[in-house]
Amino acid sequence: MPLGVMVILAAYTLRGxxxxxxxxxxxxxxxxxxxxxxxxxxxxxxxSTFAGTAVYVALLALVF
Known part of the structure; x- marks a missing residue:
């Protein structure tokens, strides 16, 4: 199940x-x-999910 959650989160992020x-x-x-x-x-x-989310949010905060 954790792999399924990660795939859904990745697909949602990459879609947007x-x-x-x-x-x-x-x-x-x-x-x-x-x-x-x-x-x-x-x-x-x-x-890995929390670290990836933290990196994404931190990079968005630095870029914008």
Whole structure:
């Protein structure tokens, strides 16, 4: 079930991304990379989901 939740969250985030604007693309891609990397490294869905969300929100706050 955790994998299903992560796929739904990723699909929702990627669906709303503006692929033409770098200011929207960079935070999305970096947060996705952090989430996938942490999940592959730690095998902990909760940690990787929260860390990816934190990175995404922090990058959005810095970009805008």
């Amino acid at each position: 991304a503006d692929w033409g604007a770098a200011s929207s693309l960079v935070p999305t891609v970096l947060a996705l990379a952090v989430t996938v990397g942490l999940h592959l490294w730690l095998r902990n869905a909760v940690t």
